[in-house]
Amino acid sequence: MITNMEKIKTLLEEKGIKPTFQRLKILEYLSNNLNNHPTVEMVYEKLLNDIPTLSLTTVYNTLNNFLEKRLVFGVTITGTEVRYDFNTDYHHHFLCKKCGQIIDIDLKCAYAEGEKGIISGHRIDEIHGYFKGICKDCSKNVGKKSRGRSSS
Ligand SMILES: [Zn+2]
Numbered sequence: 418m419i420t421n422m423e424k425i426k427t428l429l430e431e432k433g434i435k436p437t438f439q440r441l442k443i444l445e446y447l448s449n450n451l452n453n454h455p456t457v458e459m460v461y462e463k464l465l466n467d468i469p470t471l472s473l474t475t476v477y478n479t480l481n482n483f484l485e486k487r488l489v490f491g492v493t494i495t496g497t498e499v500r501y502d503f504n505t506d507y508h509h510h511f512l513c514k515k516c517g518q519i520i521d522i523d524l525k526c527a528y529a530e531g532e533k534g535i536i537s538g539h540r541i542d543e544i545h546g547y548f549k550g551i552c553k554d555c556s557k558n559v560g561k562k563s564r565g566r567s568s569s
């Protein structure tokens with residue numbers, strides 16, 4: 418049986434990154450949290466319980482290294498911070514302006530398929546589409562003026 422941790426270790430080794438305990442834990446955290454696209458601080462705070470010796474700088478440097486090696490993507494949809502994404506298949510992101518959730522959008526982009534995109538002679542390596550609005554959960558709550566009444 419191949420554990421998740423072994424898969425993570427292989428991923429690091431394939432990219433020529435030495436699989437130290439901290440790097441393994443950081444990449445494992447990202448792989449387990451595909452939906453929340455965490456920031457450096459979020460990763461740091463979550464892992465501090467497991468690794469009391471961890472420093473914010475280490476997390477920052479490690480994530481930067483992962484970015485350079487294209488193990489993760491950086492999502493800058495909020496404009497103020499980098500959110501890290503373990504899912505490096507082409508996909509786009511939706512930011513809810515109300516609750517701040519970043520949601521994966523499954524929208525096919527013609528250039529992401531096939532061709533290995535050349536646009537006007539430029540070689541495209543990454544495609545990031547950013548959409549902003551109000552998510553479906555927040556939309557449901559619009560107009561519901563009464564507090565604390567759940568309708569489930
Ligand atoms: Zn929302």
Ligand SMILES: [Zn+2]
Binds near residue numbers: 502520
């Ligand atoms: Zn994503």
